[in-house]
Amino acid sequence: MIVRGRDVRARCTFCNEEAIYIVKHRKLRLCREHFIDYVKTEVENTIYRFEMLKNVKKLLIAVSGGKDSVTMLHILHQICRELGTEILGLTIDTEIGEFSRKQVETSVQVFKSLGIPYRVERFSDYGIDLLRPDLEKITRRPPCSVCGIAKRYIMNRVALEENCQAIATGHNMIDIAQYAIANILTGSLEYLTKLLPKVEEGPRMARRLRPLYFIDEKETKLYVETVKLPYVADRCPLSDSRETMQDTVRALVRELEDRHPGSIRSFVDKLVRRIIPSLKVPEERYGTCKICGMPSKGEVCSFCRIRMLLRGET
Ligand SMILES: [Zn+2]
Ligand SMILES: [Zn+2]
Structure with a gap:
């Protein structure tokens, strides 16, 4: 929760500066620096x-x-x-x-x-x-x-x-x-x-x-x-x-x-x-894409497959 200056009692847990953030589950109030x-x-x-x-x-x-x-x-x-x-x-x-x-x-x-x-x-x-x-x-x-x-x-x-x-x-x-x-x-x-x-x-x-x-x-x-x-x-x-x-x-x-x-x-x-x-x-087995040589589960990787489709090759 952000307090931002509204609550004057909200002071940093570590110093006396004004708290800008509260870590609720750890009960910490933090100033800007902290x-x-x-x-x-x-x-x-x-x-x-x-x-x-x-x-x-x-x-x-x-x-x-x-x-x-x-x-x-x-x-x-x-x-x-x-x-x-x-x-x-x-x-x-x-x-x-x-x-x-x-x-x-x-x-x-x-x-x-x-x-x-x-x-x-x-x-x-x-x-x-x-x-x-x-x-x-x-x-x-x-x-x-x-x-x-x-x-x-x-x-x-x-x-x-x-x-x-x-x-x-x-x-x-x-x-x-x-x-x-x-x-x-x-x-x-x-x-x-x-x-x-x-x-x-x-x-x-x-x-x-x-x-x-x-x-x-x-x-x-x-x-x-x-x-x-x-x-x-x-x-x-x-x-x-x-x-x-x-x-x-x-x-x-x-x-x-x-x-x-x-x-x-x-x-x-x-x-x-x-x-x-x-x-x-x-465990996934990776082979090599026959087009680009990068790791791939199939013969052609999904990226090369998309590029082929966009170029009109299938
Ligand atoms: Zn502080
Ligand atoms: Zn490829």
Whole structure:
């Protein structure tokens, strides 16, 4: 709960400054400075607990320009500097007009202000055009699915090209809980195993890290505002305007955490410690895509398959 100056009795648990944030489940009241410290420490604890940066000499940090990835970049920049881990920023231009233009501009602005080397990759360079009116009909996937496959593919490719052993993405605790519950509802248990804070590397596949696994989206929003970092708050113009099941699940997750502080945090913790380890999901076997040489479950990877469809080859 944000107090912001209304309650003069709300003082920081650690100093006498005015509290701007309350961590209800831990009974902590935090001032500006101690709130920033708290978020950084939480991220650090996640990194150490899951040995995320073990054997990582160079880390690729994927930034969309939203509050989560900007917070992650700002914190990882400090942690990696302390550890001597090299970092590279990556932002992917999905080329869907004003929204993506703002995303790239904001990401580049943050990279530059922190002095972080970065790459910008454009969807058109990979043969993807999300604005094609027949996209959904040809690929038989909604634009969000095409976008997700393309982004994951590009991230992994750039990681390999740049000798990065791991990729960090800014998924927060609410995102993770939402995906997990939605997958349970649809019985897609095999996807649950992909929701760990760290997904180990494989041949031609970089390790995936989610350092914000235990961070509430409320905290990243307050973090960017408190540190005064630029970020894009807009919703993607291609996202479905009707309420999808994912939206409903998200609202439910939000309400649970608000009414029962700590409940979602405890759920994602159980996901890691109990739920996922107890699943008997057969290990996935990856071969090599015969077109691009990247890891693939079938002969052709889903990304190359989409590109073939868009070029009219099947
Ligand atoms: Zn304080
Ligand atoms: Zn391929």
